[in-house]
Amino acid sequence: VSAEAGSGTNATAFGGTSGATPMIAGSAALLLDKYPTMTPREIKALLMNTAETSIGLNPVGLPGVGAPITRIGAGEVRVNQAANTKTAAWDKDSGAPSLSFGYQALNVPVMLAKNVVVRNYSNTPRLYxxxxxxxxxxxxxxGAVSLKFPSTISIPANSSVSIPVLLTIDASKLPTWDLNGGSRGGDGFxxxxxxFDGYLTISGGGDSIHLPWHVLPHKAADVQTPVDYVILKNGTGKLTLTNVLGKVNGRFDVFALTGQSGRIPSSQLPGPGDNFAVIDLKSVGVRLVDIGGGQFGVQFAVNTFGERAHPNYPAEFDIYVDSNNDGSFDYVVFNFENGGFGATGQNISRVYDLTTNAFVGVAFYTDADLDSANAILTARLLDLGLTPATTFRYSVYACDNYFTGLCTDAIENMTYTLGTPRYNSSVAAGAVPMKGTTKITVSTVPGGAAASPSQSGLLLLYRDARPKVEASAITVVP
Incomplete structure (x- = not known):
């Protein structure tokens, strides 16, 4: 509730960050008035350390159920409590009054460490x-996550002490990951x-403060290929996939590898606070897919250097298609947030007709996970003027759709025929069992060299994978 401008003494509902910002700014101003020598880090810590954490998710519909820390952070500000406490705490490295252990895709046990600074502002020593x-x-x-830290600390008057906080994750006990950035992209629940989240509570000398802690672990597979090539003998060869350390079956998808791009130099990448993004393409692929109802579609696979927290932003992939191979692009397939910015959280792919300047056909959810470098865009062949026998040309552009709207990388002029690949895989998708292996047969296709000259091998995308090992570009040696 906030004062309503122009109403005299009336109040009005005022929510979101637009409502929170002036409330917190005013609270910080009150603290600075009382403690004029404190740094912004200390003021922030006082406000967060003393916030109210008994916040319900839905007090009417779900009484007694607390809101998750991803919704409320440290809690609801209580400036009077912040002004009266003589204790504060924050992460030594980041300066934040919270402990974020981030996203962790894991197939082995791991221990993550933080150091917490605890400050005693009183004029007497305190035992906490x-x-x-x-x-x-x-x-x-x-039982998958546990924290370890000293049970007590003694801090002299007007002094600080740093303590270690260790978070251990047992990957084998983690729940099954059921998030994605397409159909479930807006399912915050x-x-x-x-x-996993909670609060670290520090009590002593009449004060009781807290730091929220949080980790988002992903129970991961460990799909790998011993080599990045397949040598064919008499037109066929075998590719072995392993999942030795995986804690789930390693699901994979197979595409024709049609293009690759080198890494953009680090000197061209944005730094902290820069208002632009660089989307760096690594590999792209394509395949024919049965979409049901007697219809076929095409799927374009994109693998990049670097992961995105959510497929909606800051990356848009524009796939320009020359359906009749006459040298001019006819359609573009691209991904965007369903309903517009901030509307649903769901990422979808659609076809845009460059001749009529209008969307055509139906939309498909983009097949992309959270914190992933992979994306699969789907379109009906009918909407692109294609058939399995059509030889077409396509180019992939990676664009910053959040800051600048500029395209930052491209893999261009690839030629392919969906029904006649140069090299074929015995499976389009599958799963490598935990601690097991799977073999794929790779073979040449008669006429494929002429029909799909851009294909150099296979592109394998892995689901539930750890960062940097979400894909394999496999070169086929005839």
């Missing part, structure tokens, strides 16, 4: 006790099924 709890009881029962 430290405890931690999970936001939800089932997270504690699961699903985070509660896979994230």
């Amino acid at each position: 006790t430290i405890t931690s709890g999970f936001r939800y009881p089932d997270d504690a029962t699961n 699903r985070l509660q099924g896979v994230e």
Whole structure:
């Protein structure tokens, strides 16, 4: 609730970041008035350390159910409590009054470390006790995540002490990942099924403050290929996929590898605070797919250097298609947020007719995970004027759709025929069992060299994979 401009003494509902910003700015101003020598880091810590955490997810519909930390952070500000406390704490490295252990795709146990600075602003020494709890009881029962830290610390007057906080994750006990950036891209409630969060509480000298902690672990597979090539003998060869350390079956998709691009130099990449993004293409591929109802579609696979937290932003992939191979592009397939910016969280792919300047056909959800470098865009052949026998040309452009609108990388002028690839895989998709292997047969296709001259091998995209190992570009040696 906020004062309503022009109404005299009336109040009005005022939510979102537009409402939170002036409230927090005013709270910070009050603290600075009382503590004029404090740094912004300390003021922020006081506000967050003393915020109210008993915030319900839906007090009317779900009474007694607390809101997750991804929704409320440190809690609801209580400036009076911030002004009265003589204790504050923050992450030593980031300066944040919270402990974010981030996204972690894991197939082995891991221990993550943070150092917390605890400050005693009082004029007397204090003995503090430290405890931690999970936001939800089932997270504690699961046993996949645990925290370790000193149970007590002694801090002299007007002094600080740094303490270690260790978070351990047992990947084998993690829940199954069920998020994605397409059909479930806006399902924020699903985070509660896979994230772990809670509060580190520090009490002493009459004060009790807290730091929220959070981690988003992804139970991962470990699909790998021993080599990045297949040598054919009499037109066929075998490719072995392993999943030795995977904690889930390693799902994979196979595409014709039609183009690759080198890494953009680090000197051209944005730094902290820069208002632009560079989308760096690594490999692209294509395949024919049965979309049901007696219809076929085409799927374009994109693998990049670097992951995106969500497929909506800051990357847009524009796939220009010359359906009749006459040298001019006829359609573009591209991905964007369903309904527009901030509308649904769902990423979809559609076809745009460059002749009529209008969308055509139906939309498909983009097949892309969170914190991933992979994306699969789908379109009906009918909407692109294609058949499995059509030889077409296509180019892929990677664009910054959040800051500048500029395209930052491209793989161009690839020629392919969906029904006549140069090299064929015995499977279009599959799963490598945990601690197991799977073999794929690769073979040449008669007429494929002429029909699909841009194909140099196979592009394998891996699901539930760890960063930097989400894809393999396999060269085929005839």
